Amino acid sequence: MKTFKFFSILVFSLILSSCNGQNKSKDTKTNQNISKIEVIDFHSTHRCTTCLAIEANTKFTLNTYFPEELKAGQISFQVINVDEKENEKIAEKFEAAGTSLFLNVIKDGREKHVDLTEFAFMEGTDQDAFSKELKVKIENELKTL
Numbered sequence: 001m002k003t004f005k006f007f008s009i010l011v012f013s014l015i016l017s018s019c020n021g022q023n024k025s026k027d028t029k030t031n032q033n034i035s036k037i038e039v040i041d042f043h044s045t046h047r048c049t050t051c052l053a054i055e056a057n058t059k060f061t062l063n064t065y066f067p068e069e070l071k072a073g074q075i076s077f078q079v080i081n082v083d084e085k086e087n088e089k090i091a092e093k094f095e096a097a098g099t100s101l102f103l104n105v106i107k108d109g110r111e112k113h114v115d116l117t118e119f120a121f122m123e124g125t126d127q128d129a130f131s132k133e134l135k136v137k138i139e140n141e142l143k144t145l
Contacts, residue, residue: 038104042096051099054124061131
């Protein structure tokens with residue numbers, strides 16, 4: 001049992017590091033009249049089960065709890081392949097080299113990058129836990145707009 005537990009932790013650590021689980025936050029300036037949240041799911045061409053689950057569970061959460069905000073444009077969702085040449089600049093902006101989940105909170109033209117990658121990998125395959133926590137994180141950021 002100890003061997004299995006150790007092996008499970010080792011495998012998870014390898015997956016997390018290979019999918020680039022960074023924890024960084026940055027503020028940048030954009031159009032001063034914009035206040036919204038961009039949910040951005042970065043990924044590489046080759047995706048693991050957890051990476052696919054992160055995208056599916058993010059879509060589920062947004063469609064379930066934030067349909068009005070999506071319709072109004074207050075929240076948007078983007079899935080971006082970091083391996084594609086046309087996505088190079090946005091990947092660099094968020095320092096995303098593989099699977100990463102971000103909230104780009106734009107308030108009065110200032111961007112705040114909230115890196116949810118670690119959370120996403122920890123809860124990515126548990127739709128209920130993932131959805132509940134992501135919902136709270138988005139609600140908290142909506143209150144700041």
